[in-house]
Amino acid sequence: MDSISLTIPELRQKLASGALRSREVIDQLASRIEAVDPKLKAYLHVDADKARAEADAADVSLPLGGVPIAIKDVINVKGDPCTCASKILEGYVSPYDATVITKLREAGAVFLGRTNMDEFAMGSSTENSSWGTTRNPWDLDRIPGGSSGGSAAAVGGHEAFAALGTDTGGSIRQPAALCSCVGLKPTYGRVSRYGLVAFASSLDQIGTFTKTVEEAALLLEVIAGHDPRDNTSIDRPVPKYTHSLHQGVKGLRLGVPKEYFIEGIDPEVEKAVRDAIEEYKRQGAEIVEVSLPHTQYAVAVYYIIATAECSANLARFDGVRYGKRTQNPKDILDMYGRTRAEGFGAEVKRRIILGTYVLSSGYYDAYYNRAQKVRHMIAEDFRLAFEQCDALLTPTSPTPAFKIGERTADPLQMYLADIFTIAVNLAGICGVSIPCGFTGNKLPIGLQIIGPKWGEETMLRVAHAYEQATPWHKEKPPI
């Protein structure tokens, strides 16, 4: 029997009963990747032999025993490449495991491959990868979203059971919405980032791509928790997220922020999200309208803070300790300047320049400090909204997947793809995107559920209630 469309709990049951061996799972997945990935291009690197060896050694009694997980090419797995889809890290081999990888290994998971992304996680379409664009499994002429587009296409295209991604401004939730999977961005500090290549340190968070909400809860239980190696991870107990999923939404108050239903939102997206809100009403949730008055400033704030932080974080790629170094540099400044010019792609250069500018003498106060202050106001909007409700319901993306090449010439248009996801990162709270329908052209639509800090339990319960009542997550892509 073919295992590739099973959920992780179904897979575990078959592995535990002996109906399926871990090695067969890897074989089936590897054949699926071989057949489909030349079209989808979700993976940058697949090592089936290594995965088979890990699968043979896996203890199937563990929570993820023998389950293969795909990893975004920005998280270090010892012995694997980690290029961040950048030429500057071509040939790099990780000398250590990220903490999330250590935790997944301890839970029995195995690693089959690394997924494509926008270079250094900067982008919303995966078109900024140095190794080519990933395709959307629902329409190969369209982008899968980004920056974790490879992880989204792999899970949405049934080339992976689950994948890790990272979300700095929507890079898990937006591609999950566009590829019809469940994309979870946990609260800032919930998951250790040790071993994640940093983009914007006050915003980055590791999270998951799965077919169902239950699997997202299961993976979060494994990867969450304090890590002495990441001082921004918080020492708080990790709940059993899978245990509270089935409690339903009766008696919960769900907020609908009026600023998220704006002009420019695709009518089919709006209708699907409004229908989802009706479904929650039907299930006994109380729907309340709330206001997040500074929503319109989120994208502007983000492109100041994220670029400022990236200009500092990417200073480490200088040709000295790892990665590419230019040929025959005449002195050290020549080496820095040419190594970085040859190694980074256009979007990364743009963001480094913008970030350097907003932090430069004479502009720091006008840009960076002002953006920080507006960021606090955005966080305060959410704090006040969560005094009136338990979770928020919004569209994940204003439009379904757009065509490849449609927005590459206009960075600002591309930035607006994240208009509904960015504020969650600025506020440090949690969000999840779940499938909530399809357009007439059969393009997936995502519903975003936003929770307060440490609100994952209720947020996932809300997500699960909708998922169980609707058929969207069971639909299979044409590929």
Add this chain to the structure above:
Amino acid sequence: MADTASDRIDVTYVADLARLRLSPEEIATFQKQLGDVLGYVSQLTEVDVSHVSLLGDADLKNRLRADVLQPSLPVTEALSNAPKQDNNLFVVPKMVE
């Protein structure tokens, strides 16, 4: 905030600060694109931030841990991705004559 002509970003100068050697074509393209982005972010000048502190209301405390020696990456592994190395050290072009 900077949306007047005199305040416009000087990409050549900033690229030098960022140790990025750009081509003339890149400079021209980025000058236009980043001008658009800066025009967009200038909407933040509308917001009254006079009552907000730079650190917000966050309850920020230093989080300290015991300073205990622990095993770390062995030197050979730390050097395993170095473009050039010698004698357990990273090698770079000469910086001072």
